[in-house]
Amino acid sequence: MILVIDLCYRGDSLSRDEFVGPVVRHLRGAGSSPAVRHYTAIGTHDFEVADGVILCGTALKDRGFMENPGRFRWFHAFERPVLGISSGMLALAAAFGGDIEPCSGIGMTDLRVIAPDPLFAGRETFAAYELHDFAVRVLDGFIPLAVSDRCVQAIRHRSLPLYGVLFHPEVRNEWIIERFAGLVESAGASIPGDP
Amino acid sequence: MRLGVLFSGGKDSLFACWKAMQHEEVACLITVVSKNPESYMFHTPNIHLVGLQAEAARLPLVEVGTAGEKEVELLDLSRAILEARERFGIEGVVTGAILSVYQAARIQRICRELDLWCFNPLWHADQEAYMEELIDAGFRVIIAGVFSCPFDASWLGREIDRRTLDELREAARRYRITITGEGGEFETFVTDAPFFSRRIAIEEASKVYRNYSGLLRIERARLVEK
Numbered sequence: 400m401i402l403v404i405d406l407c408y409r410g411d412s413l414s415r416d417e418f419v420g421p422v423v424r425h426l427r428g429a430g431s432s433p434a435v436r437h438y439t440a441i442g443t444h445d446f447e448v449a450d451g452v453i454l455c456g457t458a459l460k461d462r463g464f465m466e467n468p469g470r471f472r473w474f475h476a477f478e479r480p481v482l483g484i485s486s487g488m489l490a491l492a493a494a495f496g497g498d499i500e501p502c503s504g505i506g507m508t509d510l511r512v513i514a515p516d517p518l519f520a521g522r523e524t525f526a527a528y529e530l531h532d533f534a535v536r537v538l539d540g541f542i543p544l545a546v547s548d549r550c551v552q553a554i555r556h557r558s559l560p561l562y563g564v565l566f567h568p569e570v571r572n573e574w575i576i577e578r579f580a581g582l583v584e585s586a587g588a589s590i591p592g593d594p
Numbered sequence: 595m596r597l598g599v600l601f602s603g604g605k606d607s608l609f610a611c612w613k614a615m616q617h618e619e620v621a622c623l624i625t626v627v628s629k630n631p632e633s634y635m636f637h638t639p640n641i642h643l644v645g646l647q648a649e650a651a652r653l654p655l656v657e658v659g660t661a662g663e664k665e666v667e668l669l670d671l672s673r674a675i676l677e678a679r680e681r682f683g684i685e686g687v688v689t690g691a692i693l694s695v696y697q698a699a700r701i702q703r704i705c706r707e708l709d710l711w712c713f714n715p716l717w718h719a720d721q722e723a724y725m726e727e728l729i730d731a732g733f734r735v736i737i738a739g740v741f742s743c744p745f746d747a748s749w750l751g752r753e754i755d756r757r758t759l760d761e762l763r764e765a766a767r768r769y770r771i772t773i774t775g776e777g778g779e780f781e782t783f784v785t786d787a788p789f790f791s792r793r794i795a796i797e798e799a800s801k802v803y804r805n806y807s808g809l810l811r812i813e814r815a816r817l818v819e820k
Contacts, residue, residue: 413617413688413713421718459702460686460711505706506699528695530702570695570718 401426401583402441402449403433406457406464406486410437418455421569422484422576426453429580438464438490446473451480451583453576454487456567459505459532461486468493480560480586482579485531488554488563492535502534508547510566516544516555518562518578527552527566534565560586595711596621598656598678599688600671600701603644605735605754605782606690606716606774609728611651612789613715614688621682622654623647624674630662639739640783640812643794650790650817656681672704679708686711692719692776721774725759732788736796738810739781740803744769747803749780750810783812792817 403423407414419435426433433453436445446452457464464470464486471494474481483491489499507526512519534550537543541563545553554563560582568575599611601623614620625644648655656678660670678684687705691698691714698714705712716724728735735754740746744765752758762773771779786793798814 411617413614413715416613416715416719417713417717424718424720458711458713459706460709503706505702507695528699532706 400449401431401433401580402445402452403435404441404452404454404487405435405437406454406461406490407437408457408461408463410440414458414461418457422453422455425569425573425576426580428573429577431580431583438470446477449479450587451579452477452482453579454481454483454490456485456487456530459530464490465493474559474561478559480579480583481562483561483563484569485529485565485567488535488565489533491561491563492538492554495538495540497538497541498536499533500536501532502550503532504529504534504547504549504565507571508549508552508566510545510547510552512545512553514542514544514555517582518555518575519544519553525572527568527572528570529566531565535563595619595685596683597686597688597711597713598622598624598675598682598684600690601625601644601648601655602690603640603647603783604690604738605728605733605784606692608647608690608784608787609724609731609733610688610690610713610715612731612733612787614713615789618686620653620688621684622656622678623651624656624678624687625658626667626671626674627657627659628662628667629660630667639781639809643783643812643815646794646815646817647784647790650792650794651787652791654682668700668704671701672707675704675708675710679710684710686713688713688715690714690716692716692721692724692774693772694776721772721776722763725754725762725773729754729756729759732786733784734786734793735782735784736810737780738783738812740779740806740808741781742769742771742777742779743806745780745806747801747808750801750803750808751799754782783810786820790820793820794818
């Protein structure tokens, strides 16, 4: 099961269909069974049963999720695949003490893949939809995987399966969500004793 | 949160309005009336009837005209949203954008400039589920413009009910078009919505049609009890 975390301004908000709905739909299309929780209502049990986590994006003006970065410390011990999308990437960076800097991007942008990784394998460049007012400064312990002319667009932790993407893969790059679901499945299959 | 809904009179903007009403307060509707039938941003058939729809919804309407030239019309949209912010104190804007990155990105930029929230409740929604929900919720939607094969003159004025939806599905399969008309294959006009106090009765309409391109011009319509 993939835990999909809604970072929007409240549970069952008007933003949910826009930022969580398409991710859930693509996961179902890829054969996964997602469970959605609002970030303020996640219990220990939710993490225990999750094979992977996706943190969804938010509206540009929605930054409530950044008020308490300690809330996302579970990343350090989770050890299974995590994908932070846009605001989710900012939450991931904040949990590792990373800084964000103003960088606005709205619309399609060209990305260059700059480091090999299974998530982007076979792609050197692609166009992606971005919607952000901030970007993550490169973090200690993370490798930049893809960049645009203006900022780092994708990162991965050096030793943990943690990914952050600044763009929105659920728009025009559904293949990334499908690949992430595949990574979750293969990570689950490689855990000894895991059913 | 007080919101303004970008309003064209078609199903997507009215459905987005209904979604917004379930979570926040819709304070006004915002319409840009384009003189250009090829407008990049704004749907045009029967835009003159948005006032009647706003009256049915008992919501104030902010209406701004545009010559409909590419990019210049965005300044007119910005002017309309600014007027809605000043008159009705809106804190955000709602759109009915489904797939168009072109449309969504431009409205996102305007909202950012005006320090407003932007909501797109239909964004990348499951198109089948959306059309089903539209009918189930009690929206009455007619086809008011056709712009591609296989939509001939007989489609103009048809209500999108279950039977029409089945035919749209079949057309989508055979002609690689969207069942929502998001690709510009057809345009719609809403005569009733769950939040309308009265519905719109069309009393006189004419069809202009040639080679899979046509409009239903609603000449006379009025509000009647539901």
